Amino acid sequence: MLDNLTARLARVVKTLRGQARLTEDNIGQALREVRVALLEADVALPVVRDFIEEVRKAALGQEVVGSLTPGQALVGVVHRELAALMGTHNAALDLATQPPAVILMAGLQGAGKTTTVAKLARMLRSRQKKKVLTVSTDVYRPAAIEQLRTVAAQAGADFFPSAAGERPSDIASGALQYAKSHYYDVLIVDTAGRLHIDQPMMEEIAELSRVLSPIETLFVVDAMQGQDAVNTARAFNEALPLTGIILTKLDGDARGGAALSVRHVTGKPLKFAGTGEKLDGLEEFHPERMASRILGMGDILGLVEEAQKSVDQDKAREFARKIKTGKGFDLSDFREQMSQMRKMGGLAAMLDKLPAQFGQMAQQAGGALEDTAVRRIEGIIDAMTPLERARPELLKASRKRRIATGAGVSVQEVNRLLNQFEQVQKVMKQFSRGGMQKMMRGMRGMLPRMH
């Protein structure tokens, strides 16, 4: 999983570090690495070519050549250019029209349109208090209409019924009439997935667009899509007045190169990112964060948000105090931290959001970090009395035997846990003695400049 753009650029920096200066001669080699990395991240080749040219110009222009740390400077340039290419701000939905504001969804089969309709509906209802109607014009895929009806209900949005025998444009105009006469703020129209080279189907969605005059036409793209993303996006952009892009399945381990490709070809803003199957899994798209994620600088902000969502604030404050003072961190806290991590989508998801070097360090930190192991640890701690959790030094042979039996593990495993706990406690103490700063100073040489 780590042999992605993240790791590659870490290697780029390493190769460059050996050289005193980055010159016009040797920048070619570095850029070739960047090129390979982007291709492995599924950025489409024509986009990569344009992008590399931009980076070359920017790099030769100024800070990189002659810089004492050319690797960092180059990665900095790459990051900036990436973020710039994906748009420098996140564009909100435009609903400023005479209601109902119509949103038309388009995309390939399996991109995630129906799920995204429900997520959008939920977002509009809960954040903007809109009255939302949804309708499906997918008369082809078996049970597609029923799927939308179910998820729309989960999202608390209304559903305009349609049937497989009807014509999509008839369904659309019927839904539009209904939305008007019942004073809906927003009408979201789901469509069948279609290949961009399927002429009749592209004609069909163009007609839907004419019937509906949507204020937003959103192109739904699977973050895992490969090189063909450019061609798909181009064709949909030509057939429809696209106003924005939604990237789905971003919670996977795909690096999301498709985001760059689609944005580059259509010039349309990336508005949202879909993560997970729950209906609240729709986030505003942040180009800076996406560039960071792709470059392995880590989506720290995303991690913080994630943490805020799932962590009990009071407990977190108490925990922060314990870290700060280096006192009172006991096994209960240890267990709490473990289960917090699981709540945040498991370790793999978290490691992906960390900068590459942190991520690797965390992985080296050992087998204790695997999720099944985490559950065993929880089991062992659960088998202790509250007193034992607060004062682990009490644990001698007979208590350990009791705990091991209670948790269904061997005594060795209990010992291993206690060792790990001691390690963590040591780290905590370091933190409290300003070790954090020391650690950060050490890291600075490895990380690109943060802007």
Place this chain on the structure above:
Amino acid sequence: MFGFLKKSGEGDANESRPWKDRLRAALSRSRDRLSGQLAAVFRRARIDDALLEELESALLGADCGVAATAWLLEELDARVRREAITDPSRLHGVLAELLTGLIAPLERPLETEGHKPFIIMLAGVNGSGKTTSIGKIAHYYRSQGKSVLLAAGDTFRAAARSQLMIWGERNGVTVIAQEGADPAAVVFDAVGAARARGIDIVLADTAGRLPTQLHLMEEIAKVKRVIAKAAPGGPHEVLLVLDANTGQNALAQVAAFDAALALTGLVVTKLDGTARGGVLAAIARSHPLPLRFIGVGEGIEDLRPFCAADFVEALLAPPRA
């Protein structure tokens, strides 16, 4: 989807067209682009770095990925030196041979004899086409006179069960489904029902999941274990369904699902139109698994066993005059 519904009048003509022609037609777009690019490459005056770079771009642009592309270019270069090839037009044949050699190991059709019921479990990420593939695989075995039973193991996605039921009706096969049940329980029941009824083939659907969702990967591993309880030795085939539109993440998917489930084969869907086929080369290079079926169209007939030579021919053949 389902062109046969929209264009019912053309259904019969479609049936009678030989599979090879349909494969060729389906791949025509990737072929046009890839073979068009290649034709330009092979028309160059001599074999030099510029030619190799153009070839590299063509392969990368077809989703072959960096590793498989580098391998193909190295092998090509070695052949050029060894055989002292100077005429670029001969490279077409060499590339076709290399590509065929690379993906030929994937050509291992599924044998369903020897177990009754023969239990096939399908897994994959969201939207890769599992349920649709099950509908088409059911049709494939039905047309060979085998009895088929479907297990609606996707108990998560809204209406996934109904979607599979409709496929069951179309193929005239039984679908075992339960509302609000655990996926492993549904599949367990289905295997029991199949044994009682003397069914030849069981196709078990599962919910789409991303390999990063560890709890869901554990859940699907449990489905597999439970099948083994219901029918010792089962499942006899564990297929990963891959969307051919997927880029290099396909490799990560193969690795992750293989680690969780010990895959025995692949199904690659949506190879028509948008898809580039190059991802097959990438898979063959990094994680070769038998490619049991490929889907090259929306019709119920358009999912078939994979044949490497046909595929490479359809992919690289110059457009017919």
